[in-house]
Amino acid sequence: MKYKSQKIAYWFFALCMLLFSLQIIYGFIMGFDRIGLQGLHDIIPFNTARAVHTNLLVVWLLTGFMGAAYYIIPEEAQRELISVKWAYIQLISLAIVGVVAVIGFHFNLWEGRKFLEIPRELDFLVVVNVLLFLGLILGTLFKGKRKTTTALVLSMGLLFAALLYLPGMIWFDSQVMDSFFRWWVVHLWVEGVWELIMGGILSYLLIKLTGVDREVIEKWLYVIIGLTFLSGVLGTGHHYYYIGVNKIWLIVGGIFSALEPLAFLAMALFAVNMYRKGEKSHPNKIALFWTIGSAIVSFIGAGLLGFAHTLPQTNLYTHGTLVTAMHGHYAFWGAYAMIVLAIISYALPNLTGRKRYNSVQGNAAFWLSNIGILGMTVAFGVAGVAQVYMERKLKMEFMEVQKETEIHFVVLLICATMFTVGISLFIYDFIKYGKPTDEALEIENN
Amino acid sequence: MLSKSQARAFFLGGTVVTFLVFIGLTIYSFMPKNDQTNYGKIDAQVVKGKEIWESNNCMGCHTILGEGAYYAPELTKVIDRRGDAYVKAVLMSKEPWQPRGRKMVAYAMSDEEAEAVIAYFKWIGKIDLNGFDRIVSPLAKDKQ
Numbered sequence: 195m196k197y198k199s200q201k202i203a204y205w206f207f208a209l210c211m212l213l214f215s216l217q218i219i220y221g222f223i224m225g226f227d228r229i230g231l232q233g234l235h236d237i238i239p240f241n242t243a244r245a246v247h248t249n250l251l252v253v254w255l256l257t258g259f260m261g262a263a264y265y266i267i268p269e270e271a272q273r274e275l276i277s278v279k280w281a282y283i284q285l286i287s288l289a290i291v292g293v294v295a296v297i298g299f300h301f302n303l304w305e306g307r308k309f310l311e312i313p314r315e316l317d318f319l320v321v322v323n324v325l326l327f328l329g330l331i332l333g334t335l336f337k338g339k340r341k342t343t344t345a346l347v348l349s350m351g352l353l354f355a356a357l358l359y360l361p362g363m364i365w366f367d368s369q370v371m372d373s374f375f376r377w378w379v380v381h382l383w384v385e386g387v388w389e390l391i392m393g394g395i396l397s398y399l400l401i402k403l404t405g406v407d408r409e410v411i412e413k414w415l416y417v418i419i420g421l422t423f424l425s426g427v428l429g430t431g432h433h434y435y436y437i438g439v440n441k442i443w444l445i446v447g448g449i450f451s452a453l454e455p456l457a458f459l460a461m462a463l464f465a466v467n468m469y470r471k472g473e474k475s476h477p478n479k480i481a482l483f484w485t486i487g488s489a490i491v492s493f494i495g496a497g498l499l500g501f502a503h504t505l506p507q508t509n510l511y512t513h514g515t516l517v518t519a520m521h522g523h524y525a526f527w528g529a530y531a532m533i534v535l536a537i538i539s540y541a542l543p544n545l546t547g548r549k550r551y552n553s554v555q556g557n558a559a560f561w562l563s564n565i566g567i568l569g570m571t572v573a574f575g576v577a578g579v580a581q582v583y584m585e586r587k588l589k590m591e592f593m594e595v596q597k598e599t600e601i602h603f604v605v606l607l608i609c610a611t612m613f614t615v616g617i618s619l620f621i622y623d624f625i626k627y628g629k630p631t632d633e634a635l636e637i638e639n640n
Numbered sequence: 641m642l643s644k645s646q647a648r649a650f651f652l653g654g655t656v657v658t659f660l661v662f663i664g665l666t667i668y669s670f671m672p673k674n675d676q677t678n679y680g681k682i683d684a685q686v687v688k689g690k691e692i693w694e695s696n697n698c699m700g701c702h703t704i705l706g707e708g709a710y711y712a713p714e715l716t717k718v719i720d721r722r723g724d725a726y727v728k729a730v731l732m733s734k735e736p737w738q739p740r741g742r743k744m745v746a747y748a749m750s751d752e753e754a755e756a757v758i759a760y761f762k763w764i765g766k767i768d769l770n771g772f773d774r775i776v777s778p779l780a781k782d783k784q
Contacts, residue, residue: 224711227711227742228711230741230742232742232743235736235743239701239743239745240700240701240709240711240712241696241697241698241699241700241701241709241745242697242700244700244701244709244711245697245700302695302696302697304695304697305694305697306693306694306695306696306697306698306699306700307694307699308699308700308707308708308709311697311700343644343648367682367686367687367690368677368679368682369690369704369705369760369764370676370677370705370767371670372690373705373707374666374669409644412644413642413643413644413647414647416644416647416648416650416651417642417647417650417651419651420647420650420651420654420655421654423651423654423655423658423659424654424655424658427655427658427659427662428658428661428662428665430662431665434669435770435772436705436706436769436770436771436772436776437705437706437707437769438676438677438705438767438768438769439669439670439674439676440668440669440674440676441770442665442668442669443665443669444770446665450658510771510772510775511775513706513772513776514703514705514706514707514708514710514714514776515710516710518710519710581710586775586776592712592713592714593713593739593740593742594740596740596742597740
């Protein structure tokens, strides 16, 4: 840690851990529902559990991105954050909005639009909160001694993510237009501007962990985010194949979404090459594991598994099935969850001054969570393919198929347990590090 | 070898061009001549049905137009498949509907609310989905 104000990042990361834990709990409720154990149905029906599960995912990842920005930007701009007090206010208001939204979901207070269930009144508070965050980050960058590509890309990603939230707030009388513009938020976030954020964090971590020259890393960062937008923006079309809009999207979406894995492939090759090229042997191997792991798993989850059902001819059968859940889980894990866990793993020793590098818990957390989520992805995949075959080829009735695929959710729950043990160890390690301290300023050696 | 400024130009140029094409295609998609949704047939009843659909987060279990949670049946062609009376009975039920043991929230809707949701489903059921409508709902009347 080089600047005192970076300490604020720790509290964002702590909130991340709390929200991530809750997300997993609600995931289990959904898993048990799917195998017929619906004991909580009267207080937490499936649609409530799902809204909480997916919205907490979005909120904890955004909280992680914000924490990452509060950690990275002062170092990149070479100055303290312009206001630590307002950063704490932003953190507390973010937590309050999140908690109110989650409680509201239990009382039928939501918008009922996948991933964007937060009620409209809270949407405005989210906008105010994000504007405050951006003001602090961009203000720090603007007043800083230097403006690096890494900082600019990260800030640009956060700014665009905020702007793209707005189309999701427009109300449409047509379900088709509603879906169309909902994807402007969801797709252009996860297959567009969030990749900028991921790229920015990845670039920062590679500079720190490998010691490769910043100019080299940042040049390739431009190439990667260039590929991301080149394929990802028009790749939005893969959501428009079968929702009631023009057939032109079958061609445009088909071609450009088939190119989307290129950006993830470039990211994976970039990370591995920089690691090989690096002469610096950073002692924080766990952070390196999460960083390189994120680039590789995102290529498999977002790139390859996305490609597996993105062509219109395939998607005609897989659209609206558990195949999407397979891709979604591994893609979110690799691209975004792992990069947040990477920056936390890197920042914690620097924030607390405790060099607890490469603990047994830390290593076990990495491997158990990764093996667990891989098993979950396979279980979703098998259930999804079975669903496609029985429902859409054999023309079996929906619930009949659901009964047939129940066993895959038993497997999924076993793998999810392993995943949870891994994440619990990560959180245990997080707690063991203790709180951030000013003494860490002296210990920083990076 | 590619320089950093060339890489930046690739990023900025590619982004601007693809965004402009994307905006153009969006406008093209919603030109009245390209409408596949019978947009003109959306009346107050359909809008009310959509509001009920959203305020109860039906998409949190069901799917419609292939979008949702894959936990409960796809409803794009539900009226074709089940008919008004069955759908109305489910919506107005005061006890959780439990097809094969999987529970649905008992919404106990009024007659008026149930009619609005049915009007919404009927509008949805007539959208041209580029062929998906025949895949997603095998029991629906095949229009081909």
